[in-house]
Amino acid sequence: MAARRVALITGGGRGIGRAIALAFAREGLAVAVAARTRRQVEGTADDARDLGATALAVALDVTEPAAVGTAVREVARALGPVDVLVNNAGIAESAPFAKTDLDHWERHLRVNVTGPYLLTREVLPGMLERGWGRVVNIASLAGLAGAPYVSAYTASKHALVGLTRALAAEVAGQGVTVNAICPGYVxxxxxxxxxxxxxxxxxxxxxxxxxxxxxxxxxxxxIEPGEVAAAAVTLVHDERTNGETVILDGSPRN
Ligand SMILES: NC(=O)c1ccc[n+]([C@@H]2O[C@H](COP(=O)([O-])OP(=O)(O)OC[C@H]3O[C@@H](n4cnc5c(N)ncnc54)[C@H](OP(=O)(O)O)[C@@H]3O)[C@@H](O)[C@H]2O)c1
Known part of the structure; x- marks a missing residue:
């Protein structure tokens, strides 16, 4: 990559998002990590700096439209405009369908799909203007197939895969790619x-x-978080893959 790219990783305080942020830091990207728990995002940003990266911690609830806009502007001021967006923040609660309620349903859709929608809406116009961008959505095998007791999670991840595919078709050929990574249990x-x-x-x-x-x-x-991070790094470097669902299911790869 020619210029230093700026990545924003939601849910970067722990787990998969943290692994992606540190893998990007090793790749020389500047990283902004955003989640609600300030202590955790600061921890990831500190560790990214220890790897030699420029890093910023942002306290953010991805379901708050105004806060999303403020956070993206804060990243742009501190590091530069966002070139790589990883929509990783997510929640998963299990319950038999009959025991779920509207709050359960809406909570999953708000965090797992509306959050990515809000973030992408903030950064995509700039990516298209600059003619370079990557949106990586951390979906799930549950975005591609059904499983019992996770109806709201499954519906939200199918929606995230649908958003990925629609947007990929819309931006095709303009230097911006939109892909999803679909891991099994990590x-x-x-x-x-x-x-x-x-x-x-x-x-x-x-x-x-x-x-x-x-x-x-x-x-x-x-699956190890590092395997998801490696797939995200590959997508950052890959100009051609667009609208794909990268499956990580623990099977041996050739
Ligand atoms: N682990 C798995 O088996 C698995 C499999 C397939 C896909 N995934 C997907 O991978 C992503 C990361 O999951 P994980 O396994 O790393 O889980 P995790 O350890 O629970 O991490 C989830 C991250 O999302 C953040 N988050 C949750 N709600 C948020 C909100 N409203 N605003 C901002 N950040 C929020 C959390 O931070 P705060 O709570 O501090 O906000 C945390 O940093 C999720 O989208 C998940 O669905 C996970």
Missing amino acids: ATDMVWRGARNIAAKTGRSFEEAVAVMARANPGGRL
Whole structure:
């Protein structure tokens, strides 16, 4: 890449987002990490600086339209306009469909789809003007197939994949790409929370619940956050891939 690129990673305080921010820092990108928990985004930004990167921590709730605009302007002032947006912030709560309520449904859509919509709306016009940009949406295998007890999460991730595909078609040929990464279960707090929930509801041990989730991945193992980060780095360097869903399911790759 010719110029120093600026990346904004939502949900960058822990888990997958943190791994992506640090992988980008190693690649020489300037990184802004945004999430609600200030202590965590500051931790990631400090670690990115230790790797030699320019980094900024931003406290942000991606569901707040005005705050999203303010955050993007803060990043532009401190680091420059956003060249790479990673829509990674997300939530996943499981419940049988009949036990979900409207709050549960709307919470998933707001964080997992409306957040990416708001962020993308802020940065895409600038990317198109400059003729270079990358939008990487962290969806899920749940964005491509159904599973029980996660109807709101699954619907929100299908919507995120739909947004990815529609936008990719709209910006094609203008130097901007929009892609989604679709991992199976990844070794982060999200899975540990899910395993605790399964353990509480089924009487299995936490370790057994983790093993059940690992076996549910087609590759039979949990995916490491670094694997998702490596896929994001590849998409940053790749000019041609647009509108794709990059599947990470733990299967061996050739
Ligand atoms: N772990 C998996 O098995 C898995 C599999 C497939 C896809 N994914 C997707 O990967 C992404 C990252 O998940 P993870 O596994 O790293 O989970 P995680 O450890 O729970 O991290 C989620 C991140 O999103 C942030 N976030 C949540 N709500 C937010 C909001 N309203 N505004 C701003 N930030 C918010 C959290 O920070 P705050 O709480 O501080 O705001 C946190 O930094 C999610 O989109 C998830 O759906 C995960």
